[in-house]
Amino acid sequence: MITSSRVPGAVKHLVHLGSRSYGRLTSGSRMLPSFLIAGGQRCGTTSLYRALAAHPVVLKAVLHKGVHYFDTSYHRGLSWYRGHFPRHSAGHRVAERHGVPAQTFESSPYYLYHPRAAARIAADLPEVRLIVLVRDPVERAYSQHAHEVARRFEKEPSFARALALEPARLHREEERLADDPDYRSFSHQHHAYRARGEYARYLDAVAEHIPRERILVLESERFFTEPEPVYDRVLDFLELPHLERPAFEKHNARPRGAAMEDAVREDLTAHYAPHDRALAAWLGQTPVWRA
Numbered sequence: 001m002i003t004s005s006r007v008p009g010a011v012k013h014l015v016h017l018g019s020r021s022y023g024r025l026t027s028g029s030r031m032l033p034s035f036l037i038a039g040g041q042r043c044g045t046t047s048l049y050r051a052l053a054a055h056p057v058v059l060k061a062v063l064h065k066g067v068h069y070f071d072t073s074y075h076r077g078l079s080w081y082r083g084h085f086p087r088h089s090a091g092h093r094v095a096e097r098h099g100v101p102a103q104t105f106e107s108s109p110y111y112l113y114h115p116r117a118a119a120r121i122a123a124d125l126p127e128v129r130l131i132v133l134v135r136d137p138v139e140r141a142y143s144q145h146a147h148e149v150a151r152r153f154e155k156e157p158s159f160a161r162a163l164a165l166e167p168a169r170l171h172r173e174e175e176r177l178a179d180d181p182d183y184r185s186f187s188h189q190h191h192a193y194r195a196r197g198e199y200a201r202y203l204d205a206v207a208e209h210i211p212r213e214r215i216l217v218l219e220s221e222r223f224f225t226e227p228e229p230v231y232d233r234v235l236d237f238l239e240l241p242h243l244e245r246p247a248f249e250k251h252n253a254r255p256r257g258a259a260m261e262d263a264v265r266e267d268l269t270a271h272y273a274p275h276d277r278a279l280a281a282w283l284g285q286t287p288v289w290r291a
Contacts, residue, residue: 039112044220137197200278
């Protein structure tokens with residue numbers, strides 16, 4: 001058997017291109033997501049995605065865990081989006097086997113942060129439910145910087161200097177994204193280290209379009225230390241049956257060689273204090289990293 005790791009990148013691209021074209025042609029026979037993992041970045045979304053994808057009643061997106069339709073690909077149209085999901089016939093077989101409707105989903109963490117994404121989601125998926133994972137924002141920012149450096153989206157190897165560059169890089173980018181549906185911002189997507197941890201302001205913006213009762217906010221620290229009760233809470237939120245639990249594993253973890261500078265940690269910890277207090281209203285408790 002040929003594994004995906006041995007298939008050349010160019011071949012993978014052609015396979016995906018052909019699959020998308022076929023998916024678009026058959027979009028009328030395809031499911032749309034009943035829920036999305038909408039964020040946050042570097043907060044364990046891949047691990048939760050894989051745990052939910054293992055549920056017998058859940059069918060994942062066909063090609064990628066993240067379709068990025070509502071943030072960077074909305075111009076492609078809903079037929080293109082539908083083309084990424086299983087056909088209704090597959091959902092019917094699952095429903096017949098388990099006696100409950102099948103669900104499909106995807107995970108695009110940038111949805112939480114893109115200023116147009118929530119309104120687009122509400123328009124195209126009016127009954128959808130959102131799951132958002134949050135994490136100690138200091139550690140999240142540090143992890144994101146390592147991730148962007150490793151992917152060569154960040155050329156500044158110093159976390160402290162990248163933080164110092166952030167205000168200039170993001171100057172008016174959020175406003176431009178909100179004003180122009182065709183505008184894309186590389187820095188807004190890849191260099192917002194400090195801003196991404198201000199979770200409550202993004203959640204409040206999403207709640208202007210999607211009712212709060214259809215948004216579940218979870219701490220990734222609890223998911224990694226106590227995965228079973230967190231997973232069960234997700235199943236209840238999605239109205240999925242409690243069947244055999246999956247193996248819970250961490251994915252996309254990226255170790256850092258050097259420790260964060262004390263001054264940088266203290267500055268970020270102070271910066272996030274009011275944002276963490278606002279987040280407590282969403283969690284119903286003080287965030288675990290502040291408790």
